[in-house]
Amino acid sequence: MENSSKSVKRLIEENNFTFKKMYGQNFIINHGIIQQIIKKSKVDHNTLVIEIGPGAGALTIPLSEVCGQVLCYEIDNSLRPVLDQVLKDKDNVEVVYQDFLHSDLKNDLKRYHYSKIYVVANLPYYITTPIIMKLIEEEINVNKIVVMVQKEVGNRFKAEPGSKDYNSLSVFLNYYFDIKKIIDVSRNSFIPKPNVDSIVIELTKKVQQIPLKNKELFFKLIRDSFCQKRKTIKNNLKQYNLEIIQEILSKYSMDLTIRAEHIPIEVFIDIANSLDEY
Numbered sequence: 351m352e353n354s355s356k357s358v359k360r361l362i363e364e365n366n367f368t369f370k371k372m373y374g375q376n377f378i379i380n381h382g383i384i385q386q387i388i389k390k391s392k393v394d395h396n397t398l399v400i401e402i403g404p405g406a407g408a409l410t411i412p413l414s415e416v417c418g419q420v421l422c423y424e425i426d427n428s429l430r431p432v433l434d435q436v437l438k439d440k441d442n443v444e445v446v447y448q449d450f451l452h453s454d455l456k457n458d459l460k461r462y463h464y465s466k467i468y469v470v471a472n473l474p475y476y477i478t479t480p481i482i483m484k485l486i487e488e489e490i491n492v493n494k495i496v497v498m499v500q501k502e503v504g505n506r507f508k509a510e511p512g513s514k515d516y517n518s519l520s521v522f523l524n525y526y527f528d529i530k531k532i533i534d535v536s537r538n539s540f541i542p543k544p545n546v547d548s549i550v551i552e553l554t555k556k557v558q559q560i561p562l563k564n565k566e567l568f569f570k571l572i573r574d575s576f577c578q579k580r581k582t583i584k585n586n587l588k589q590y591n592l593e594i595i596q597e598i599l600s601k602y603s604m605d606l607t608i609r610a611e612h613i614p615i616e617v618f619i620d621i622a623n624s625l626d627e628y
C-alpha cells in the first residue's frame with residue numbers, strides 16, 4: 351500500500367487542491383494513527399459509519415474496507431475530484447457534499463439498512479461542539495463515536511464537576527456516553543501542520559441512563575445554568591421556579607449561590623425531573 355503521507359500529498363497536488371483554513375482542513379498523513387483509529391473503533395460489516403469531513407479519503411478508504419457502509423458529509427466541493435478518484439471502486443461509500451450541520455441526517459439515514467451506527471471522523475475542529483450536539487439532539491441513536499478532536503477540547507469531554515473544564519458539553523456527553531481517551535496524536539501527523547495537538551476520543555452509548563422526564567427541559571436547563579459561567583444558579587436561572595430548585599439543591603447540601611460548574615449531573619437530572627412535575 352502506498353504510504354498515506356505520499357498519497358495524500360500526491361492527490362492534492364494532482365488535483366490542484368488548496369487547503370482552506372476556514373474549513374479546518376488538516377489532513378491526516380500518519381498511517382499508523384489511521385490504523386489505530388480503525389482498530390480501536392471496532393467497526394464490522396453490520397456497522398454504518400458516518401464520517402464528517404472525509405477530506406482526501408485517508409480515513410474513508412480503510413473504513414470502507416472493514417465496515418458495512420460509509421456515509422460521508424463534505425462541505426468542500428473542490429474535494430470532489432479527489433474523492434471521486436480514490437473512492438471509484440468503493441461502492442459502499444456515499445459522499446454528500448453538504449454542510450453536515452445543515453444536513454437532514456434522519457432522512458438521509460432512511461436509505462440505509464444497518465444494525466449499528468458509529469461516527470468515525472477526524473473532525474473539523476472549529477465546529478466540534480455543534481457536530482456533537484447535532485448527533486445527540488437529533489436522536490439518531492448513535493452507538494459509538496470515535497473522533498479526533500483538539501486535545502484541550504477532548505479533555506473537556508470527560509471533565510468532572512469542580513474542574514475548570516466542566517461545562518454544558520461535559521454534562522450532555524456524560525449523560526449519554528461512557529467516555530474514553532484512546533490515542534494522543536501529535537500535530538506532526540497532519541498536513542498542513544496545525545498549531546495544536548490532538549486526541550482521539552471514544553464515546554460509547556451508556557447501557558443505562560438515569561431516566562429523564564423531559565429531554566428538552568433538561569437541555570435548556572443545562573444551557574441556561576452554564577449561560578454565564580461566573581454567575582450563580584440563582585442569577586442564571588431567574589426565569590425558573592427557584593423554590594423547587596432550592597428544594598432539590600438542599601437535598602445535596604447545596605444552595606442557589608452555587609455555580610453550575612460545581613453541580614454533578616445527577617443533581618441536574620433531579621432538578622429537571624422535579625421542574626417537569628410543576
Ligand code: SAM
Nearest residue numbers: 373376377378403404405424425449450472474
Ligand atoms: N478526514 C480527513 C483526514 O483525516 O485527513 C479530513 C479531516 S479535516 C480535519 C476536516 C474535514 O471536514 C475537511 O475535509 C473539511 O473540508 C470538512 N468540513 C469542514 N466543515 C465541514 C462541515 N460543516 N460539514 C462537512 N464537512 C466539513
